[in-house]
Amino acid sequence: MEETLPAPLSGIRVLDFTHVLAGPFCTRLLADLGADVVRVESSKHPDHPWPSAFKRSDGRPASYLNTSRSKRSIAINLKNENGQKIATRLAAVADIVTENFSAGVMARLKLDYETLRPLNPRLIYASMSGYGHNGPHSDWMSMNMNLQGYGGLMMVTGAEGDPPTAISNSWNDYIGGLHACFAILHVLAERVVSGVGQKLDLSQFEGSVAMIAPLVLSSAVNKTSPRRLGNRSPSVAPQGVYRCAGSDEWCAISVQNDGQWQAMVAAMGNPAWGTDPRFTTILGRLRHHDEIDGYIEAWTKQLPNTEVERRLKAVGVPAERMRRIQDLIDAHDGTEVFKKMEEPEVGSMLTTWLPFTLSLSQFSPPRPAPSLGGNTREVLESWLDLSEGEIDELKTQGVLV
Numbered sequence: 001m002e003e004t005l006p007a008p009l010s011g012i013r014v015l016d017f018t019h020v021l022a023g024p025f026c027t028r029l030l031a032d033l034g035a036d037v038v039r040v041e042s043s044k045h046p047d048h049p050w051p052s053a054f055k056r057s058d059g060r061p062a063s064y065l066n067t068s069r070s071k072r073s074i075a076i077n078l079k080n081e082n083g084q085k086i087a088t089r090l091a092a093v094a095d096i097v098t099e100n101f102s103a104g105v106m107a108r109l110k111l112d113y114e115t116l117r118p119l120n121p122r123l124i125y126a127s128m129s130g131y132g133h134n135g136p137h138s139d140w141m142s143m144n145m146n147l148q149g150y151g152g153l154m155m156v157t158g159a160e161g162d163p164p165t166a167i168s169n170s171w172n173d174y175i176g177g178l179h180a181c182f183a184i185l186h187v188l189a190e191r192v193v194s195g196v197g198q199k200l201d202l203s204q205f206e207g208s209v210a211m212i213a214p215l216v217l218s219s220a221v222n223k224t225s226p227r228r229l230g231n232r233s234p235s236v237a238p239q240g241v242y243r244c245a246g247s248d249e250w251c252a253i254s255v256q257n258d259g260q261w262q263a264m265v266a267a268m269g270n271p272a273w274g275t276d277p278r279f280t281t282i283l284g285r286l287r288h289h290d291e292i293d294g295y296i297e298a299w300t301k302q303l304p305n306t307e308v309e310r311r312l313k314a315v316g317v318p319a320e321r322m323r324r325i326q327d328l329i330d331a332h333d334g335t336e337v338f339k340k341m342e343e344p345e346v347g348s349m350l351t352t353w354l355p356f357t358l359s360l361s362q363f364s365p366p367r368p369a370p371s372l373g374g375n376t377r378e379v380l381e382s383w384l385d386l387s388e389g390e391i392d393e394l395k396t397q398g399v400l401v
């Protein structure tokens with residue numbers, strides 16, 4: 001029998017002060033990888049402000065159930081001096097502290113890196129914010145759409161002639177969370193060699209700009225900014241999303257070269273326009289994209305998108321039918337991207353999972369998101385070795401809320 005290994009971050013302790021999305025997504029990834037992630041919360045400022053089609057009886061929405069799965073929660077009054085002391089003691093035995101407050105908040109709570117480092121030289125301290133804590137815009141409030149706009153992404157997203165368009169689903173927050181997780185894993189690996197931790201300062205703005213590096217390079221060389229192209233490409237044609245038979249049914253087609261062009265024309269029954277000399281090269285097809293789109297859609301509108309996809313894939317042309325979220329859930333596609341999680345109030349829930357597998361390491365199934373302060377006692381017992389009497393006294397003092 002092949003040897004198995006525990007999850008990669010088993011035994012790693014994360015004290016998580018993050019809220020909303022970017023930070024909680026980062027620490028959810030760490031929890032998925034096996035870390036013991038403890039959320040520090042307060043009943044006066046719970047982290048579930050967003051509207052949702054589903055909410056648990058404790059007010060936790062679907063977004064929270066996703067980003068806080070497999071974590072534990074401890075409720076501490078950080079405005080109480082003794083509450084700050086408990087948080088400091090937890091940080092002193094943690095491997096990682098994460099926070100995404102505005103600049104200065106953690107310092108006022110005496111939980112900043114400069115305060116904690118002498119107590120725990122191995123501590124990895126991750127600060128996440130919209131524009132970083134050291135740049136000229138460190139005091140700017142950041143929201144997903146604003147970051148996309150200021151970072152140049154919206155000016156190249158959307159159809160030509162339409163207003164700049166934001167990518168939906170909090171793109172910047174997820175990118176920021178991914179970059180933060182990557183940086184933390186890097187410092188964890190480096191700590192094995194050096195024996196000491198570091199502070200990392202993540203800017204979601206800079207992470208967003210990094211994701212459009214080819215456009216930045218092109219603009220720097222050509223001294224012009226890319227224009228909005230919708231679903232088209234500046235280098236291959238035809239490319240687009242084409243209407244198919246049925247209500248709101250579509251298929252994405254991307255012809256990469258002349259061979260694929262000829263194959264697509266053949267799959268469409270070799271119409272007369274397919275041999276038009278204006279369309280024989282990519283440059284020609286780019287110049288006459290509108291006309292070609294009309295020919296393609298006249299064909300796709302007669303067929304279900306599944307049939308368009310089948311015919312084009314059969315001849316090597318990249319084509320994928322557009323699927324709704326419910327289609328993804330119903331299909332599963334034989335992938336591991338979905339996992340079932342037992343949520344006490346609703347039973348079995350489907351949640352997304354890590355998009356990779358490891359040949360030896362075993363991951364634990366996702367656990368439901370905690371209730372606010374639902375793990376306070378067990379965390380204080382396991383991390384700080386406090387007795388029941390000591391914990392009860394902290395509750396009496398208003399430290400645990």
